[in-house]
Amino acid sequence: MRDEDTLSRRKFLTFVAAAGAAAALRPSRAAARPEAAAARPGPLLTRPIPSTGEKLPLVGLGSWITFNVGDDPAGRDSCAEVMRAFFAAGGRLIDSSPMYGSSQEVIGYGLRKLGNPSQLFSSDKVWISSGTRGPQQIEESRRHWGVPRFDLLEVHNLTGWEEHLPNLFAMKAAGKLRYVGVTTSEGRRHPEVEKIMRSQPIDFVQVSYNVLDRDVEERILPLARERRIGVICNRPFRRGELIRQVERAPLPPWAGEIDCASWAQVLLKFIVSHPAVVCAIPATTRVDHVRENVGASSGRMPDEAMRRRIAAHVEKL
Amino acid sequence: MSEWWTYHLSDFLLFSSRTYYRLFEIYNAAIWPAQIAAAGLGLAILALLRRPSAARGRAIAAILAACWLWVAIAFHADRYATINWAAVYFAWAFGLEAALLIGFGVVRIGPTFEPRADRASRAGLAIFLFALAAEPFATPLLGRGWKAVEIVGTAPDPTAIGTLGLLLIARGRGRGWLMVLPATWCAVSGFTLLAMKSSAAWIPPLAALLAIVLAASQTRARRRRRPSLATGATV
Numbered sequence: 001m002r003d004e005d006t007l008s009r010r011k012f013l014t015f016v017a018a019a020g021a022a023a024a025l026r027p028s029r030a031a032a033r034p035e036a037a038a039a040r041p042g043p044l045l046t047r048p049i050p051s052t053g054e055k056l057p058l059v060g061l062g063s064w065i066t067f068n069v070g071d072d073p074a075g076r077d078s079c080a081e082v083m084r085a086f087f088a089a090g091g092r093l094i095d096s097s098p099m100y101g102s103s104q105e106v107i108g109y110g111l112r113k114l115g116n117p118s119q120l121f122s123s124d125k126v127w128i129s130s131g132t133r134g135p136q137q138i139e140e141s142r143r144h145w146g147v148p149r150f151d152l153l154e155v156h157n158l159t160g161w162e163e164h165l166p167n168l169f170a171m172k173a174a175g176k177l178r179y180v181g182v183t184t185s186e187g188r189r190h191p192e193v194e195k196i197m198r199s200q201p202i203d204f205v206q207v208s209y210n211v212l213d214r215d216v217e218e219r220i221l222p223l224a225r226e227r228r229i230g231v232i233c234n235r236p237f238r239r240g241e242l243i244r245q246v247e248r249a250p251l252p253p254w255a256g257e258i259d260c261a262s263w264a265q266v267l268l269k270f271i272v273s274h275p276a277v278v279c280a281i282p283a284t285t286r287v288d289h290v291r292e293n294v295g296a297s298s299g300r301m302p303d304e305a306m307r308r309r310i311a312a313h314v315e316k317l
Numbered sequence: 318m319s320e321w322w323t324y325h326l327s328d329f330l331l332f333s334s335r336t337y338y339r340l341f342e343i344y345n346a347a348i349w350p351a352q353i354a355a356a357g358l359g360l361a362i363l364a365l366l367r368r369p370s371a372a373r374g375r376a377i378a379a380i381l382a383a384c385w386l387w388v389a390i391a392f393h394a395d396r397y398a399t400i401n402w403a404a405v406y407f408a409w410a411f412g413l414e415a416a417l418l419i420g421f422g423v424v425r426i427g428p429t430f431e432p433r434a435d436r437a438s439r440a441g442l443a444i445f446l447f448a449l450a451a452e453p454f455a456t457p458l459l460g461r462g463w464k465a466v467e468i469v470g471t472a473p474d475p476t477a478i479g480t481l482g483l484l485l486i487a488r489g490r491g492r493g494w495l496m497v498l499p500a501t502w503c504a505v506s507g508f509t510l511l512a513m514k515s516s517a518a519w520i521p522p523l524a525a526l527l528a529i530v531l532a533a534s535q536t537r538a539r540r541r542r543r544p545s546l547a548t549g550a551t552v
Binding site for chain 2: 066068069071072074075100101102
C-alpha cells in the first residue's frame with residue numbers, strides 16, 4: 001500500500017471514486033444497499049483448502065440462531081430466500097450443527113426448495129459426548145439436510161473428540177465424508193485444539209476470529225498454515241454486537257482502498273485476508289446482508305499494514 | 318477469544334427474539350379457542366376461592382394440574398422444543414408439577430386455598446389476578462401484537478406466576494414443594510427474556526421473589542403463633 005503522499009494518479013482517482021461512493025452510501029448495516037454488494041469489483045475470490053486444493057469462496061453462511069425458526073412457514077421461506085441469494089452471489093459453504101435447534105431442518109427445507117444446488121459445500125458437526133451415538137446423530141443430521149453425504153464434519157466444541165475423530169476418519173476413508181475437522185469457540189480450549197492439530201490429520205479447524213478477538217493469531221493460525229489445515233472463522237461480527245458498535249462511526253475513507261462499501265465488508269475482509277483463513281461464516285436472516293457479506297469475497301484485500309490499520313481503528317471506537 | 322466467564326447471557330440463547338414471539342403467534346393460532354377455555358378456568362378459580370372448602374381446594378388444584386400438563390405437552394414438547402432442545406426437560410418439569418398438584422392437592426389432603434386478611438394472602442390474590450388479567454396485555458403493550466399474547470393455562474409464564482399467587486393463598490402440607498418448580502421456571506424465563514433484552518424480563522423473577530419472601534414470612538409468623546409444647550403459651 002503506497003503512502004498517501006506518493007499516490008499515483010490512477011490510485012488517487014480510484015480512491016476518490018471509492019470515497020465518494022462510500023460517502024454517498026449510508027454506513028449503517030441496517031440500511032445496506034444491495035447495489036453496494038451487487039456492484040462487485042471483480043470476480044469472487046477463493047482460497048484453496050490446504051489438504052486438497054479445492055477452492056472455496058472466502059465467505060460462507062452460518063446458521064447459528066438465524067436458521068433456528070422451528071416450524072414457522074414464514075421463517076423457513078425467509079431462510080430459503082437467504083440461501084437463494086447466497087448461492088446466486090456465488091456462495092458455497094453453509095455451516096450448521098445439531099446444537100442449533102431446527103437450523104439443520106430449515107437448511108434442508110431451503111435446499112429442497114432451491115432444487116439442491118450443486119455448488120453447496122455442506123459443513124456440519126457432531127455434538128454428542130458419546131462416541132457410540134455419534135454415527136446415529138450424524139445420520140439424523142444428514143437426513144435433516146437431505147444430502148447424500150456431508151462435505152465436512154467437525155467435532156463441535158471438541159465434545160468427545162477422542163471417540164469421534166476415529167469414526168470421522170473412517171467415514172472419510174470409506175468415501176462417506178470428504179473432510180474432517182474440530183471446532184471451538186472458547187479460548188481456554190486453544191491448547192487442546194493445538195494438541196489435536198499437531199497429532200491428528202484433520203482438514204479443518206473452526207475457531208472464533210474477528211477484528212477484536214484475535215487470540216488465534218498467535219498460535220492457532222500459524223500452526224494451521226504449518227500443518228496445512230484450513231481455518232473456518234465463526235463469530236465474525238460477535239453475533240452482531242461488533243456491527244452495532246462500529247456503525248456508530250462513519251465508514252472511514254480508506255475502506256474504499258479495499259473496495260468495501262460497508263463496515264460488514266471491512267470486518268469480513270479483515271478476517272479473510274489472513275492467509276490461514278479459508279472461509280468466514282457470518283450468519284444472517286436478511287437477503288441484502290447475505291449479498292453484502294458475500295460481496296466481501298471480491299475486490300482488493302487488505303495487506304498487513306491495512307489490517308493493522310483496521311484493527312487500530314476499530315479498537316478506538 | 319474471550320474466556321467462558323466473559324460470555325454474555327445472549328451467547329446461551331439458541332434463537333432470536335423474533336422467532337420466540339413468532340412461536341407464540343403460531344401456537345396461539347393452532348390452539349384457538351383454547352385460550353377462552355383457559356380464561357374461563359381462571360375465572361372458575363376465582364369463584365371457587367370465594368367460599369373455600371376442602372372440595373373446592375381440590376378442584377382448584379385439579380384445574381392448576383390440568384393447566385401445567387397442557388403447557389407441558391402443547392407448548393413445551395410440541396412447540397418450544399422445535400427451537401430449544403432444553404424444552405423437552407421443561408416439559409418433564411411441568412408434567413412433574415402437574416403430578417405434584419394432583420398428589421398434594423387432589424389425592425391427599427394437601428394445601429387448602431383460603432384467602433385471608435393477611436398481607437401474603439392479599440398479595441397472592443393480586444399476583445394471581447395480575448397473571449390472569451394484566452399479563453395478557455403485556456405482549457401488545459410491548460409492541461408484539463395480540464397474536465403472541467400469553468394466557469394463564471396455555472403459556473408457561475402466566476401459568477407459573479398465577480400458580481405462585483394461588484399458593485400464597487394456600488395453607489397446608491406440600492405448599493412449599495409446590496412452589497419450587499413455578500419459582501424455578503420464573504427464574505429460567507427471566508434469564509431467557511433478559512438474554513433477548515426484553516423489557517418484561519423482570520416480571521417473572523419479581524413475581525417469584527415476592528412469592529418466596531411472602532411465603533417464608535407467612536411460615537415464620539405461623540410458627541411464632543403456634544403454642545409452645547412445654548408451657549402451652551403462644552410463642
